[in-house]
Amino acid sequence: MSQTAQRSRYVLKRLLQAVPVVLAIIVVNFFLLQLAEGDAVDVLAGEAGSATPEYMEQLREKFGLDKPLPVQLGVYMKNMLTFDLGYSFRHDMPVSKLVLDRLVPTLLLMVSTITLAVGFGIVLGLLAASSLNTWRDNVISVFALISYATPLFWVGLMMIVVFSLKLRWFPTSGMENVAMFYEGWDRVKDIAHHLVMPTLTLSLFYLALYTRLMRASMLEQSSMDYVTTARAKGLTERRIVFVHILRNALLPVVTMAGVQVGSLIGGSVIVESVFAWPGLGMLAFEALFARDLNLLLGIFLLSALLVVAINLVVDLVYSFLDPRIEVG
């Protein structure tokens, strides 16, 4: 069987295997949220200041919240299959539209963060390992240690103070300057401009992590037998480091990054709040406090789908990097 055919069969298999996983997530999440006290009607009533019990009953009936749990679950599952994520009473909008609107900014932040963290992490780790115990290695290691230990929200706030308020290089918050009605490349530039600080803040921690991982991995690989062979073959140091060691050293970093991409969705809540970035994290945060169950379920489902998809992609990337991993 050719490798491409094998890979596509593998993808098909993984997608099929994802179906029960996603179904299980829907069920588990539904019951998890039921465990929390109070429902959307309680919240609405609380915010309105006063509501008669009769009115609350009416509301519950209208939203289908008076039905027994299995019926509510059944209705929800049926809706899921038709990609109807329900209606958010708080935002007065269909959940699917709300969630998809917020998905793009989140993906934008996620992709740029992971690219920056992995890319620079690899470069810095490589630099540190190849000039071991020199000033360069020390500077990089100290930088990694500090960024590893600094809380995200503090970095975010400090960046706003320094770069937005004092230096006025970057905007303080939001994703774009809506009032300017930019179009085309101008809009792209505007969004990129807004993206810089959240990305930097969010990636700092991961950057430190990958730098340290890459450095350790490079050092471990450079004592392997095949490196001695490469030297004995009379290759240049450049070739040995960049072709032989680098590719092998990348493997643990890719594994780690793969695991963390999923957690980035959740980890971005703080950064999204600090920079008022209109992403999924922020939405989840709001939904949680407003007890907007439909919206929360929608976000959970979307995140679960994202994680499943990302894992598949990471496994495929891994099989390209390491021929010893057989997909199948």
Add this chain to the structure above:
Amino acid sequence: MSTNKRPEGSVTQGSAAHHAANTAAKQNQARPTFLTIDQLHVQLPTGSERSYAVDDVSYSLAPQEILCLVGESGSGKSLTARAIMGLLPEPYVHYEKGKIVFQGEDLTKVTPERMRQVRGGEISMIFQEPMTALNPVMRIGDQIDEVIRFHEKQSRRERRARALNLLDDVHLPDPPRIMSAYPHELSGGQRQRAMIAMALALEPKVLIADEPTTALDVTTQAQILRLIKELQASHDTGVLFITHDFGVVADIADRVAVMQHGKIVEIGTVDKVLNAPEHPYTQALTNAVPSLIPRAVKAVNEKPILQVNELVKTYRSGNRWFGLGKTPKQVHACDHVNVSLNEGETLGIVGESGSGKSTLARCIVRLHSSDSGEIRYRGTDLCTLDRAGMRPYRSKIQMVFQDPYASLNPRATVGRIITEGPIILGETRTAAESRAREMLELVGLDSRAYERYPHEFSGGQRQRIGLARALALKPEILVADEPVSALDVSIQAQVLDLLADIRERLRLSMVFITHDLRVAAQVCDRIAVMRLGKVVEQGPTAQLFEQANHPYTQELLDAVPGREWSRMRSQSQ
């Protein structure tokens, strides 16, 4: 400072060295040497056992010559070779003084750039473990290609043609397929062939082979040795061959240098060193090589203590998952195996890697559960017993493992390691301790070892601890899985003697797993030869060695390195 450290018997050592110098001088006149090592010193880090890894070593290598450097682990044989290549593991170990003259040029003084040209181009090297010595994520073709690319200017197509030729030269089947294969897709022997192709890519003058066959099966080893000899003759290469195995030396060497504690104690022609060694160390080493004459048959008690009937064990991997998964793989590790062990007898299970001999051992001890078949201990079928039912039988069959480093818990004291079993089986702490101390004495260790940790002991001593652990449970059957194959030859002889002694004293029956027919000849009363999960032949050791019926047994016997040498030795004795 080396003179005042010399042990007694320095007269013999001196005369041997003198003699060695003479032979070397004679050879110098006969053939031009092109690699000369002169008073090489390689320094070890401060605080090591000795200050020099390589201590005042001189030798030379002529074209078309195979010089074997022999020695036990830690003798400095590999480091002299690494020093030639400028590949010492700096900064821990570094060159101190001495000359390495290669075609009139002192390699200790050349620029790094020149050294790079020499490496791979004029002197190249092959290594022990072909799996780890090749880059796992790079195709074989690319790994060969880069040697050529970094030394000579040739077009991609010329380089590819050359690589294909090389693979053909080392007798690899289907060179184009090998070119695009990754190392893990080849067998051990194929990897080593690819490695040799890579090393010979630029027709180097000198090939340094560092234990190139140690990790290989015996039949593969014989093929690789033949290949090295063949290529060395056709390419006019001088070979510096490093090994610990005197059998290999006998088969391949023109001249031999014996190393001990970083010094060459004896150097001379292969005939001279192997058959009339002068230095006591060389004598001790050659005498420690187990002979191929099977041991005297002892009166066999025809009362079976253990019978294995139609034992089947299959390993499965992969599942179909609606036809989308991997094709399931099945490995028949034990395929209807029938063997029996008589009381007081040693049964050898001999085979190459993957033959299922270790699986059989683990099934007998019930570390693995078998798929079907019987294992009868004094008439009771152990396979049908559950955990509780197995309990009274656990202590009767005990195991000694191959790797003395991995098989002892590094966080537990020797005492705990030995007493753990008896205590679990209900012995009191004090009784277990006194028995443990007794066992330590029995295996030739000081009973004070009781409080110490495994890392404080050498490989041979650890193997003794492993043996004491097994014996503490008063077993009737000892299953020894390659108990000496990780040990140096002199230590190996000691451990084998100990095993023989204990077996007689405690009247143990033993299942002895080994890949080494020499060891099997010395230890076993009967031998079963395994291949691909099947027992292809079994019988009394002497009969099997004299007249093997199965072609595979014959093949194994023929592949034993140094067979001719052993025959000559035993005749002369």
